[in-house]
Amino acid sequence: MRIAIFGASGFVGSNIAHHLARNPAYETRLFDLEERKLALRFENESYDFEPVSIANGNPRVDEIVSESDLVFDLAAYVHPAMFLARPLDVVQLNFFDCLNVVEACVRHRKRLIHFSTSEVYGKAHGSSDPFREDTTDLVLGPVGKTRWIYSCAKQLLDRMIHAHGEEHGLDYTLVRPFNFVGPLMDKYSREWRHDDNPRVFANFMSALVYGRPLQLVEGGRSRRCFTHIDDAVAAIQAIIDHPEAMSRQVVNVGNPENETTIRGLAELMSARYRAVCPAGPAPRILDVAARDFYGDGYEDCDRRLPDISKLRAIGSVPPAGAGGNGAFVDGLFPAASQTSGRHSGRLTMLV
Ligand code: UGA
Numbered sequence: 001m002r003i004a005i006f007g008a009s010g011f012v013g014s015n016i017a018h019h020l021a022r023n024p025a026y027e028t029r030l031f032d033l034e035e036r037k038l039a040l041r042f043e044n045e046s047y048d049f050e051p052v053s054i055a056n057g058n059p060r061v062d063e064i065v066s067e068s069d070l071v072f073d074l075a076a077y078v079h080p081a082m083f084l085a086r087p088l089d090v091v092q093l094n095f096f097d098c099l100n101v102v103e104a105c106v107r108h109r110k111r112l113i114h115f116s117t118s119e120v121y122g123k124a125h126g127s128s129d130p131f132r133e134d135t136t137d138l139v140l141g142p143v144g145k146t147r148w149i150y151s152c153a154k155q156l157l158d159r160m161i162h163a164h165g166e167e168h169g170l171d172y173t174l175v176r177p178f179n180f181v182g183p184l185m186d187k188y189s190r191e192w193r194h195d196d197n198p199r200v201f202a203n204f205m206s207a208l209v210y211g212r213p214l215q216l217v218e219g220g221r222s223r224r225c226f227t228h229i230d231d232a233v234a235a236i237q238a239i240i241d242h243p244e245a246m247s248r249q250v251v252n253v254g255n256p257e258n259e260t261t262i263r264g265l266a267e268l269m270s271a272r273y274r275a276v277c278p279a280g281p282a283p284r285i286l287d288v289a290a291r292d293f294y295g296d297g298y299e300d301c302d303r304r305l306p307d308i309s310k311l312r313a314i315g316s317v318p319p320a321g322a323g324g325n326g327a328f329v330d331g332l333f334p335a336a337s338q339t340s341g342r343h344s345g346r347l348t349m350l351v
Helices: 013-020 035-040 059-068 078-085 087-108 148-168 199-212 228-239 262-276 290-294 309-312 345-349
Strands: 002-006 027-032 046-053 070-073 109-115 170-179 214-217 224-227 249-253 259-261 285-288
Touching: 002 013, 002 059, 013 027, 013 035, 013 148, 013 228, 035 046, 046 148, 046 199, 059 087, 070 087, 078 087, 078 290, 087 109, 087 148, 109 148, 109 228, 109 309, 148 170, 170 228, 199 214, 224 262, 228 249, 249 309, 262 285, 285 290
Parallel strands: 002 027, 002 070, 027 046, 070 109, 109 170, 170 249, 214 285
Antiparallel strands: 224 259
16 A cells, blocks of 8 residues: 655654554655654654645645555644744645645545544533534634634634545545644753744643743643554554545544643643652743733633544554553653753653
């Protein structure tokens, strides 16, 4: 099977690419603007990469799709800070540019696995019902709350893909990731910058290692289900392996066992860091207002709990019971022998 991955050099893309490229049953070709994370992920292993932009109707996208059996599109801007800082770029890439890939798959009748987002579900408004792909309403805030522009753009593309399935028989699976964490996540930096602000796990990890306070937005009341990237990659493999069951389906990929408030995450990561790096800087937690942290136009998703019945039906079951004991963060900390307070080992891959 010939597999093409657009957006292969992002966090999720590089981990999926590394997994698929090692399977001799697949011929896996990787495409992105640059290959920095791929080079880190593959280290000394070889891989098939070509720099390709999916923007401006690039004809190379059409050629690549025509030569493939399965197409992944993971190209996306996914950081909430960016939704507020560069909303037009967010729509351009997440909707218009990705639509080029979708339309090429329609033209050449190719199977598409497109990465949507758990953010399309929007606000839970305090409900404890899990988000179900085919029945849950998608609830966003008003236009002036720019945070939702990403969710809205991604949702419209989900609807376009669904419509292409109905009208043109497009064979697709829409994947909705729930807060994947792991190596090669967002930028990992000594200084925190308002305009270059990674997602929470990478931000907390950087803060711990560099002795900055963990900044807790609005008391850290919101809840997320964190999903280890290796579990996510296993779920993607199950989706590849069940083309009929997964055809024209929206599929949540997440671990409902790993639900925590963001304050709980801060406390868990601090305790774990203290245990593995006793000589490192003492963790500190600092409450911050959303406006100071993100700027105007921010609203939060209060809870994101996935229903994963569809994944379970194809035999993909995430590890149970990790939430309470924090096992999901352990492998991501530096080994106890590397406790100088500087990063090392797997942690260096959180770039
Ligand atoms: C983001 C994207 O919007 C989604 O598209 C993406 O699917 C999702 O991450 C993901 O990783 O799967 P979100 O969970 O809101 O959504 O992003 P984070 O930046 O990780 O924020 C999570 C929570 O932590 C929010 O409540 C935020 O306010 C809070 N936060 C974030 C902090 O308290 N401190 C920080 O330093 C960063």
